[in-house]
Amino acid sequence: MDRKVIQGLEGILGPSPVLHRPEDLLLYEYDGSVEKGQPGAVVFPTTTQEVARVVRLAGEHNVPVIGRGAGTGLSGGALARTGGIMIVFARMNRILELDIANQRAVVQPGVVNYELTRAVEHAGLYFAPDPSSQKSCTIGGNVSENAGGPHTLAYGVTSNHVTALEMVLPDGQIHRVGSKHGDALGYDLTGLLVGSEGTLALVTEITVKLVRKPEDVKTLLAIFDHVDDASETVADLTACAITPAACEMMDGWTLRAVEDFIHAGFPRDSAAVLLIELEGLTEAVAAQTAAVDEICRTHHAREVRIARDQKERELLWKGRKNAFGALGRLAPCNYVIDGVIPRSKIPQALRRIKEIGEQYNFEIGNIFHAGDGNLHPIVLYDPRNAEQYQRAIAACTEIIRYCVEIGGALTGEHGVGMEKSELMPLLFSDADFDLMRRVHDAFNPDSALNPGKIFPLNKGCGEITARGQAAVRVAPL
């Protein structure tokens, strides 16, 4: 990074919140995905005004700007694909307002997802989006990626819970969109901004809804000897109009790896389990528990266990939410695919994934949000083995293509980022890209913010030439 830029950044923020030595930058060339991209400098502003000044400085020097929360993203969204200044929001981590009576909170983007829930649980409230990384990921990152999680089946994804935003545009101007109420006059710019992966603006303040904790919760573990039976159960639950708060599926291969690590009580000899959570009024939970139990048994569940207490519930969820970490013990890297399909097609999709695994000589595990058709096949590989890496990428690409073929989409919750930008033409036409590009340019005309994301490089926003970066060579996924 040009010395003048570093000096400018230090002039705005002081020397300590500016990292620029190569060894300091190494940490920031990764996120939770398989992608890489190193920034030229990393800064830690504490106010919106500082963000605006950094953005203006970047503009003066023709350097791109990338926003980043905790770096837990799984699609390369928070990586500096073309270098530039990375703004890490870790020090903008204050909860600015808690309006308990109206079930709203105003937070800075660096607030950790679960910290917000902890701050309001005394009032019987919580923040509903609960990605597996909720104890480390930030709400700013959730907004950027429109993050989901197991309980979004009943409560919706991040966009359903955001009512207003403050943001900085590439010219350094600060804008506010939406309202605390949620009904703002005019176009729903809040709805557009959430999930735009930092390619339109840098979000610096977020107003979110808080949800009331349910009166009763029951967590069921349904155990199956055949994967088909488990997936047929999910399809049948949806068809029978039962909407659990969460409905997660884990196949035998995955749950054995998890069990060895977490000891959550998953049966090691089963082919698949469903983790089903029912929430609501006591009467409704009782009725739904009986109905779910019956449907599971109709589909040959070997056993349906009900967690006896909070401790047992937490253990089951610990197993689910730490599953990806558990798989880290088996191979140097795992590739978590994020595809989404109609729920009625889960059985056939799992069969096809198995075939693809056989074709590419991988055992592909499945641990996913079954209730909303959000698949997460996992491929274990060693990145040092180039042939294996390429084979893993090819298998993943084939799975995503299949999701699209059966009426699904490229990503349910991880985002497009760098990972899937080249696959976007599977879903979108040139006319679709043209409109997306024009909307992109309405906010970020020179691709100063997070260049090289979402759009395929050959259909993008001129981001490669904008702000003077060398062309990026990207291997197709």
Added chain:
Amino acid sequence: MNVAGANLAARLEAVIGAAQVDGELQSCEKYTVDGVVPPVVARPSCAAEVVELVRFAKSERLGVVPCGHRTKLGIGMPPARYELAIDVSGLNQIAYYDPGDLTLSVDAGMGLAQLDAVLRGQNQFLPLAVPFFEDCTVGGTIASGADSALRPSCGSARDFLLGAEFVNGEGAFTKSGGRVVKNVTGYDLHKLLIGSLGTLAVITRLNFRTFPSAPGYGCMVAAFSSAEAVIRFQSMISKSPLAPSTFHILASEAAQSLAEPSGDGGAATPKWFEAGVWHAFVGFQGAPEILDRYSRDLADYAEQSGAKKYLLADETSAKFRRGSLQEMVRNFRESTPAATIFKISTLPVIPADILRLRAIAENRSIPCTFAANAAGPLYFVLQPPTADEDTLTAIADIAAEVFEYGAAHGGQSSILFCPTELKRRINVWGSAAKDSQLMRRVKTAFDPQNIFAPGRFVADI
């Protein structure tokens, strides 16, 4: 039809065929928007014809108003230019419906009631419990941002609209989102179409998540002597484990306008109605044991919050009342010739706001009332008996004060419906939205030539 209109019709006939172009004055008058009559109406039968029409309109720089069954064309400001109405009611099929996945893809011109009938056949519904339900289209409901009575339980359209297909101002057929219930692929452009009043694109198809019907319904009506008491009741429920499917609060005059079916066909005063007080209507659904629980708890809350009386309705009556509440905005609009409905979004609604708004109206001797959907806006309704000049002047003065009061108290106010004549005196959108600069840029991205409904929307868009 004048010469220019005849000429335009003839050229449009060359684009999509004579059968789909109508330049007869009598027909065109049905497409009037705030007194502006278009010279030509086109009725495409497929999205490809919409593309051709928009390309033609773009090349000729015609002002275009997309519409369905035209029930809500009175929302917004008069169009600055209006040479072509594109009526999409010919696009009226269900393109895809997977009841097992609870997802649906439907043409924008399909009637909402017709769609509802199909979904009911599968014990499902789309939570668009909106005014003009029997007469409106799915596309018009989304484009007008109509407020659904089921919002407390199912959210607003942005929560269950999964994707859309539309023709943008370049005449390009485009799409956004998809047909799956969870999807973060690309920008959520379809969310921008909600409430955009046809200023961004002609919507041709919409994808939704559907919801399972409940086995039973119930309703409670409770009467309260003050706004404070009814808001206390609402607050008590919001802090409870209950999650009602609908929740409306109506001032006395608004409650009185709700009809009640009576066994003998007469127009008896409904049993629940009490003059001069506020009423809360709480709808709930579920299996019998859940309905029992709601009935018990709501009765407790009504008593604890000082209800003058309350009444639990049976299922038939509950369904009826839900329908009446759903149509209340339409009923307000049709109540008097100069009925003016303000939509005020503020959190929370406090009794002081209501007192102040009532004073603003009464200072000018204009009768008024209030209604609120608990999760949605507060409706402040002026119901003057006449629509003469003095009345319009009084309404314009009231509007200026309401907009000022709303802005000063952190809310956003606009006028949903009012007489066309009033729009010559005031802008129904109040002061421009804070982010109007960004909205104009978005408008330009979708519609660079500014052909779609120019001037009808916020910030002169």
